[in-house]
Amino acid sequence: MTGTSPALRSIGGRGPSYRERVADALRAALIAGELRPGEVYSAPGLAARFGVSATPVREAMLDLAKQGLVDTVPNKGFRVTAVSDRQLDEYTHVRSLIEIPTTADLAVTADPVALEALRPVAEEIVTAAAAGDLIAYVEADQRFHLGLLALAGNGHLVEVVRDLRQRARLYGLTALVEQGRLEASAEEHLELLDALLARDPEAVRAVMTRHLGHVRGLWAAP
Structure with a gap:
């Protein structure tokens, strides 16, 4: 290898x-x-x-x-196994249909203490991005997003998103590290938490839309 x-x-x-x-x-x-x-x-x-x-x-x-x-x-x-651009687009589209409204709703329903408990994971993502540790980045990113979705109380929804994430490919991560752009994407997790704690669904929706857009717009190109 x-x-x-x-x-x-x-x-x-x-x-x-x-x-x-x-x-x-x-x-x-x-x-x-x-x-x-x-x-x-x-x-x-x-x-x-x-x-x-x-x-x-x-x-x-x-x-x-x-x-x-x-x-x-x-x-x-x-x-x-190879994953086509079309498949990646479809995975991201389904994720957006699930994750954006679900996360926006959490701005109203989630316990602030439970949200704040995710901050160390968000900071771990930023640390991994700064270190260029891509595997640690992916692992922490998954724990953060699935942990956040779990606050909605729908276990099946969490498993669907977990499966979609595992089938995805983020081929451009190395390029983002080299360009110094991965940390900016990582910091969106902290921005998302702050919007959730501010009880601002529209801000949450905007951050999530931008964040998921990065999955295909910045990361997917081999």
């Missing part, structure tokens, strides 16, 4: 959640474009990059294969 970013950092620890942590990191690497579509990756090769044994990597990749995110290549490893 050539050209891999330092974002493919080591994963430490053991225990029941270890395989899940490996799968989460691999999924984030895939979404961030660290694992490129069409390329074949072996479990031992990925394990070396992550500083773990090959077994949890192989198990995690099999989980991703069940989700349609990678295909198994006999005797070689796993190939990342």
Whole structure:
């Protein structure tokens, strides 16, 4: 796997959640474009990059294969499935239909304490952006947005958005880091929280519309 970013950092620890942590990191690497579509990756090769044994990597990749995110290549490893521009546009459109009105409604319904509890995650996104740690960025971004949607009390809605996010690809993240633009997008999470706490649905709607627009307008181009 050539050209891999330092974002493919080591994963430490053991225990029941270890395989899940490996799968989460691999999924984030895939979404961030660290694992490129069409390329074949072996479990031992990925394990070396992550500083773990090959077994949890192989198990995690099999989980991703069940989700349609990678295909198994006999005797070689796993190939990342390609996602077309049209598919990415469709994913983003569905997300906008769900996330923009749901998040705007939270400006009226959400507990301020619960909203404020998400601030450390928003700050974690900014920190990851400043460090150019794309996998940490993607992981924290997902925790923030799914945590926010969970405040609406609709678990099925959260799972639908989780699935859409996992199928997406943010191929332009590296370019944004190089251009110094990723931090600006990261800071929108703090702007969104402030609008929610100000009980301003229209401001929330405006921030969310701009933020989701970045997913395709800035990030999607290979």
